[in-house]
Amino acid sequence: MNRPLQMSRRALLRGFGVGAAGALAYAALGACGSDGGNAPAAGGDPWKRFQGTTINFISENTAPSAAIAANTKPFEELTGIKVNIQQMELTKLVENVSLDLSSGTAGYHVIYADPYQVLAPFSDGLVDLNEFIGNDEFPQPPLGLEDFIPSQLEAAGRFLDGQKLFALPYDTPTMIWQYRADLFEKYHDRMADDLGFDPTPSINITWEQYFQIADWFNKNAKDDVPYGTGHQAKQHDSLQCDFSNVLWAYGGDYFAGGQQLGTLGTKEPGKSTLASDAGIAAAEFYAKLLGIAHPGSRTWDWDGVGSAFQSGQIAMCPNWHEFAAGNEKALPGKVGYAPLPKGPARSANIWGGTGIGINANCSEAERGAAWLFVNWATSPDTQFMCLASEVGGGTPTRTSVYQRPEVEEAKKRPSKLPNILTADAVNEAWKQENIGLRPKVATWNELDTALFTELSRMIAGEVKPDAAMRTVARKFDEINKV
The missing domain is CATH 3.40.190.10 (Periplasmic binding protein-like II)
Structure with missing residues (x-):
C-alpha cells in the first residue's frame, strides 16, 4: 500500500x-x-x-x-x-x-x-x-x-x-444574522418611523442600516435589552471571521484572486489587496460598528457572543447558524434568522x-x-x-x-430539529453570490494571526483603520514572501 x-x-x-x-x-x-x-x-x-x-x-x-x-x-x-x-x-x-x-x-x-x-x-x-x-x-x-x-x-x-x-x-457552519424577533416585532413601528426604513432583518438591509438599528436599540430599548448588537471581536480567529463578512460586503478581499482562492486554493496568492479603498472602507465601518456594540464584544469569540445573545444581553448579532439549537432552548420562539446585511458590493456570509x-x-x-x-x-x-x-x-x-420529509417539516415551529429553522437563511447564504470563502493558502495560520492582531489594535483605538489595513497588507506580503 x-x-x-x-x-x-x-x-x-x-x-x-x-x-x-x-x-x-x-x-x-x-x-x-x-x-x-x-x-x-x-x-x-x-x-x-x-x-x-x-x-x-x-x-x-x-x-x-x-x-x-x-x-x-x-x-x-x-x-x-x-x-x-x-x-x-x-x-x-x-x-x-x-x-x-x-x-x-x-x-x-x-x-x-x-x-x-x-x-x-x-x-x-x-x-x-x-x-x-x-x-x-x-x-x-x-x-x-x-x-x-x-x-x-x-x-x-x-x-x-x-x-x-x-x-x-x-x-x-455558516454565519448569518440572528435577532430577537420578539423585540423587532414589539418595536417595529417605532423603529420604522424613527429610522425611515423597514427594519425587518433581511438580505436587503445594508450594514449601515444594521448600525442604525443597533444604535436605536441602544438608545430606546434599555428596559428589554442592554445593547443592540454584539460581536465575536476577541483577539482570536473569531475576529477575522466577523470582520470578513464586512470586508467582502464592501467589495474588499484578501488577494486579487478573491473567492476563487477559497475552493482549490493556491501556493502563490500574490500581493494582498487588504489596503485597497474597499478594504479600508470596510475597516472604517467595522471600527464604527464596534464602537456602539456591547463592550463585551472585544472579549467574545463565537461562544461568547452566542451566550450573550441567549442570555438577553444583545438584540442581534452575526454568528454561526448552528447556534440555533441553543437559541431555541434559551429563547424558544423568540429568535429569527436572516442572511447578513449587504454592503456596497453584496451580502457576504462566511462559510x-x-x-x-x-x-x-x-x-x-x-x-x-x-x-x-x-x-x-x-x-x-x-x-x-x-x-x-x-x-x-x-x-x-x-x-x-x-x-427527508421530517427535515422539511422541521423548517417551521414547533421544530424537533431547531437548526433547520435557519434553512431559508442558510440556503440564501450558500448561493454563489452570497457565500464568503477565505483564501485557502498554506500560510493561512500566520496570515490569520497577523490580521486579528492588528484588527484588535484597531478596535481598541490604538491605530486608525487605514493604517491597520496597510500594516496587515504589508505583513501578508512578508509572510508570503511577495
Whole structure:
C-alpha cells in the first residue's frame, strides 16, 4: 500500500508555531495512542474487516462531534472498532495536529481538517481518500460523492489538485444574522418611523442600516435589552471571521484572486489587496460598528457572543447558524434568522465548513479503520442522527438529508430539529453570490494571526483603520514572501 511521504517537522511547524504548552499537551497523547492496530481480516463483512482496532479522532468542539461522541455505539457495533473522540478549541487542535503529523506516528488517526488551518498547511500529511473510493475492498460512501453539496466537497476536501480528495465534508457552519424577533416585532413601528426604513432583518438591509438599528436599540430599548448588537471581536480567529463578512460586503478581499482562492486554493496568492479603498472602507465601518456594540464584544469569540445573545444581553448579532439549537432552548420562539446585511458590493456570509480526513502516518489497519469511521460519520443516516441529537445539532452536508420529509417539516415551529429553522437563511447564504470563502493558502495560520492582531489594535483605538489595513497588507506580503 503506497503511503505519502512523512512531512518534515520543519514544514509542519512552519505552518503553525508550536509552543511549550502545545508540546506538553501532545506528550499527554501517548496514553491515548494505538500500538499499530490489528492486521486487517481477509474476506467477510467489509465493515468488520478491522475489528479490534482502536482509533482516535481529534475534533474542534463542534455540534456533530458532540453528537457522535454521545452515541458511538452504533459505529462500534457495526465495525468492532473502538473510537476515542477528543474535542478542543480550534487553535489547540491545529497545534496538536501539527505535532502529531510531524512525529512519524499517528496519535490521532482521524483529523478534523479545517480547510484553512489544517488542510491547506498540512495536506501532505493527509491520506488521499481515492485510496478507498472506488476500491471494492472497502464500503463506499452511501449515495456516492454526488450526494455531498458540490461546493462544500471542493472547499472542504481539496487543495491545489482537483483530483485528490483529502477529506469528506463533515460540518457546514455558516454565519448569518440572528435577532430577537420578539423585540423587532414589539418595536417595529417605532423603529420604522424613527429610522425611515423597514427594519425587518433581511438580505436587503445594508450594514449601515444594521448600525442604525443597533444604535436605536441602544438608545430606546434599555428596559428589554442592554445593547443592540454584539460581536465575536476577541483577539482570536473569531475576529477575522466577523470582520470578513464586512470586508467582502464592501467589495474588499484578501488577494486579487478573491473567492476563487477559497475552493482549490493556491501556493502563490500574490500581493494582498487588504489596503485597497474597499478594504479600508470596510475597516472604517467595522471600527464604527464596534464602537456602539456591547463592550463585551472585544472579549467574545463565537461562544461568547452566542451566550450573550441567549442570555438577553444583545438584540442581534452575526454568528454561526448552528447556534440555533441553543437559541431555541434559551429563547424558544423568540429568535429569527436572516442572511447578513449587504454592503456596497453584496451580502457576504462566511462559510466555516470542515471535512474529516485520515493521518497518513497510520498503520494499514488504522488507515482502514479510520476510513470506515470517516465514511460512517459523513453518511446521511449519521448526519441525520447529529441533526436530531439533543447534544449536537450539526447541519448536514448531504443533499439527501434535506429532502427527508421530517427535515422539511422541521423548517417551521414547533421544530424537533431547531437548526433547520435557519434553512431559508442558510440556503440564501450558500448561493454563489452570497457565500464568503477565505483564501485557502498554506500560510493561512500566520496570515490569520497577523490580521486579528492588528484588527484588535484597531478596535481598541490604538491605530486608525487605514493604517491597520496597510500594516496587515504589508505583513501578508512578508509572510508570503511577495
